[in-house]
Structure formats: C-alpha cells, structure tokens
Amino acid sequence: MRAADIMTTSVISASPDMSVRQAAGTMVFAGISGMPVIDEDGRLLGIVTEGDLMHRAEIGTGVRHRAWWLELVASTRELAGQYVKEHARKVRDVMSTDVTTVTEMCPVADIAELLERRRIKRVPVTRDGKVVGVVSRANLIRALVTMAPEMPAAAENGDHAIRADVLAAMEGQPWALAPENVIVESGTVHLWGPVVSAEEGNAVRVAAENVPGVNEVVTHFGFPAAVPPLG
Structure with a gap:
C-alpha cells in the first residue's frame, strides 16, 4: 500500500x-x-x-x-x-x-x-x-x-500446517518458544513453557493469533520466581 x-x-x-x-x-x-x-x-x-x-x-x-x-x-x-x-x-x-x-x-x-x-x-x-x-x-x-482482516483465513492443511506457521511466525525472535512447546489441536494453539516476562508472553501469543486458521490461543506459561533482595 x-x-x-x-x-x-x-x-x-x-x-x-x-x-x-x-x-x-x-x-x-x-x-x-x-x-x-x-x-x-x-x-x-x-x-x-x-x-x-x-x-x-x-x-x-x-x-x-x-x-x-x-x-x-x-x-x-x-x-x-x-x-x-x-x-x-x-x-x-x-x-x-x-x-x-x-x-x-x-x-x-x-x-x-x-x-x-x-x-x-x-x-x-x-x-x-x-x-x-x-x-x-x-x-x-x-x-x-x-x-486489516478481522479474522484470519482458514488454513488448508489443518493443525500440522498451523503449527508450522506458528513456529515460522516466531522464527528468529529472541522470545520464540521451542518447537516442542507449541501444540495445535482442532485449530486451538496451546503454548507451553517458561517465559521471562509478560511482554514476551504477549509477543508469543500475538504471533500465534495472527496465523491463518487459528481459532483460539491458550497459554500455559510459567514466569520465573522473583529473587528476594539480599540483606
């Protein structure tokens, strides 16, 4: 444009x-x-x-x-x-x-x-x-x-293609999840694993939401425990 x-x-x-x-x-x-x-x-x-x-x-x-x-x-x-x-x-x-x-x-x-x-x-x-x-x-x-499309278009090749596209959307980003932490079932993307911050978790979620064919994104993130101050 x-x-x-x-x-x-x-x-x-x-x-x-x-x-x-x-x-x-x-x-x-x-x-x-x-x-x-x-x-x-x-x-x-x-x-x-x-x-x-x-x-x-x-x-x-x-x-x-x-x-x-x-x-x-x-x-x-x-x-x-x-x-x-x-x-x-x-x-x-x-x-x-x-x-x-x-x-x-x-x-x-x-x-x-x-x-x-x-x-x-x-x-x-x-x-x-x-x-x-x-x-x-x-x-x-x-x-x-x-x-801007309101909703992503449906993927042609099902869950396998959606998973590949989610991984591709995160590729090269420092906050990307490991492949084993991305699971897709019936168009629902499940994201697992620890993330450093809420901002990184949001980035992962948004990357998945923008993939065509994704119906829902469910996050299962764990955040590192805060280190208590010394003294």
Missing part, C-alpha cells in the same frame, strides 16, 4: 497572504489541525498548524515573561522570530517552511515511520513540486480499518 492509495486528495490549503485569523477559522470549521500553504501555481511553500498559532498576542498566550537566564542565552534572532510568531497577521509569517514531503509511490510503512520520527501529524504528497494530496495519521488509521 502506498501514499496514493490512502491520501486525501481534496486538500484544504492556505495561501501565504491569508490572515492568521482566517487560517485558524478554516482549521476549526474543517476539523483539521494543520494545512499546507500553497502559492497560485499550486506549489508548496510551507505548512501552518495549530502549533504555529498557539502563542498569540490577541488571546494572551504569547511568551510574556522569560527567566532572566533564558533572556541571556536567547539570541536577538530568536527573540525577533518569537515576536513575529505572536504578532504577525499573515500566514506567510507564521507558517513552518521546513516541510517534509513524500511522493505518491511512498510506502505506507515509510510514512508511518516518518510521522513518528518527525513527531508530525500529516505530510503533504507532491508531484513535480505541486501538492496532490495529504496523508495524515487519520488516513493511516482508516487504512487499518479498511484493509
């Missing part, structure tokens, strides 16, 4: 000369937390988000007082930039220009990693420098609802 498969193509955008108040109203009424800023030719100039509008003089959320030591270490450039963010009337002065973009062919997995790494909620999709869509976290969640 790629960006083109899940992106929103009816993109709500701002112009650089849009007023800050109008931009805020557009986001509120559209139910979005950010939008790309596009010029007359459809080329991406930046992005304006709720974060860019958080500190505003009109509503008294500007940075009015700084600790004295922050005033000392802050450069004139930083202080001037903060003043512009708080008082500017046009989107061009408050938007973020360091914008990450993706192409229509970008895999969805790469987009999810990008959003998490950059701690952003959306990314514009561009073609030849022009915005053709936006992929947001909401788009990824909708893709999950649409594409």
Whole structure:
C-alpha cells in the first residue's frame, strides 16, 4: 500500500497572504489541525498548524515573561522570530517552511515511520513540486480499518500446517518458544513453557493469533520466581 492509495486528495490549503485569523477559522470549521500553504501555481511553500498559532498576542498566550537566564542565552534572532510568531497577521509569517514531503509511490510503512520520527501529524504528497494530496495519521488509521482482516483465513492443511506457521511466525525472535512447546489441536494453539516476562508472553501469543486458521490461543506459561533482595 502506498501514499496514493490512502491520501486525501481534496486538500484544504492556505495561501501565504491569508490572515492568521482566517487560517485558524478554516482549521476549526474543517476539523483539521494543520494545512499546507500553497502559492497560485499550486506549489508548496510551507505548512501552518495549530502549533504555529498557539502563542498569540490577541488571546494572551504569547511568551510574556522569560527567566532572566533564558533572556541571556536567547539570541536577538530568536527573540525577533518569537515576536513575529505572536504578532504577525499573515500566514506567510507564521507558517513552518521546513516541510517534509513524500511522493505518491511512498510506502505506507515509510510514512508511518516518518510521522513518528518527525513527531508530525500529516505530510503533504507532491508531484513535480505541486501538492496532490495529504496523508495524515487519520488516513493511516482508516487504512487499518479498511484493509486489516478481522479474522484470519482458514488454513488448508489443518493443525500440522498451523503449527508450522506458528513456529515460522516466531522464527528468529529472541522470545520464540521451542518447537516442542507449541501444540495445535482442532485449530486451538496451546503454548507451553517458561517465559521471562509478560511482554514476551504477549509477543508469543500475538504471533500465534495472527496465523491463518487459528481459532483460539491458550497459554500455559510459567514466569520465573522473583529473587528476594539480599540483606
């Protein structure tokens, strides 16, 4: 699955000369937390988000007082930039220009990693420098609802095939169970043996639950006894 498969193509955008108040109203009424800023030719100039509008003089959320030591270490450039963010009337002065973009062919997995790494909620999709869509976290969640099967498909070769698939699902993982600790009967997977932690037990269980044909997973785990403190 790629960006083109899940992106929103009816993109709500701002112009650089849009007023800050109008931009805020557009986001509120559209139910979005950010939008790309596009010029007359459809080329991406930046992005304006709720974060860019958080500190505003009109509503008294500007940075009015700084600790004295922050005033000392802050450069004139930083202080001037903060003043512009708080008082500017046009989107061009408050938007973020360091914008990450993706192409229509970008895999969805790469987009999810990008959003998490950059701690952003959306990314514009561009073609030849022009915005053709936006992929947001909401788009990824909708893709999950649409594409993920609710229940695994039935296995064709019965319990033997299910057991082999469960072992294959755990193969190479440091928390994998030994083959003799996996027993399958009538589509029910029984998992035996000691595990180091509840997290490892959950990982084993989830690996088995995702195997096609599994009806139920029953765990028979033992956890190591806690070592009493010395003294």
